[in-house]
Amino acid sequence: MSKVSVTLNGREFTIGCEDGQEAYLKELAQTLDRRVGTIASQVGQIGDLRLLLMAALMLVDEQKDAERRVEALESHVEHLRRERSGSATVQAADRDRLARHVLQIAERLDRFADSLENGDSGEPELSTNADLAEARA
Template sequence: MAEMTLTIGGRQYQIHCRDGEEAQLDHLAAIVDAKARQARQATPGLTEVRQLLFAALFLADELAEVKREAAGRQRTLDLPSGDDDAATAVEGLAKRLEKLAERLAPASTAP
């Protein structure tokens, strides 16, 4: 288990994580820190707790927007929505690929 220090909102936090996760946590901490700085600049005088609260709200808003966009794209692409529809689509594709492979395969010659 790795131990590392993250700096968010000008304050350092000691955390433990699985070995190999350090770079990802540094990246995530940088995102949270940027949002905390954005909150501090938008509303000077925030307490540390409120600064982190607003950072979390900013991130939650961005996540909600990404989810809305993804849902809109799925509807636009008319992707199968259920497991049965997806399975049917995959089976149809597999059959088409098998037929194509048969047509492309060289005819076997009898010895």
């Protein structure tokens, strides 16, 4: 376990931390010290305990606000995922319908080609404009 010296509101404190966490702990303490300094410049030196309490309450308020934003963003992402999934289902159904129409047209063309090879003089079964419009829909 390591020991780190930090300064808050002009007072030095020694705090223990896990090995390798020293720089991070100092960064946290500097953030808190800046916050305490800002509050002290606004309300004066009202005592370390009150300044730390006010700073802690402000930080917790910011944390709660950040948590609410994260929840809202996660909800939005989930909504987009569901929307995307639904869109993919519709696209798959459209592809299937189009594939069936292409297959029907190919079968009609095969029958037409067979009738030409056999010398049939009957009217060929070609797709009508209605069939083509339905395939595009």
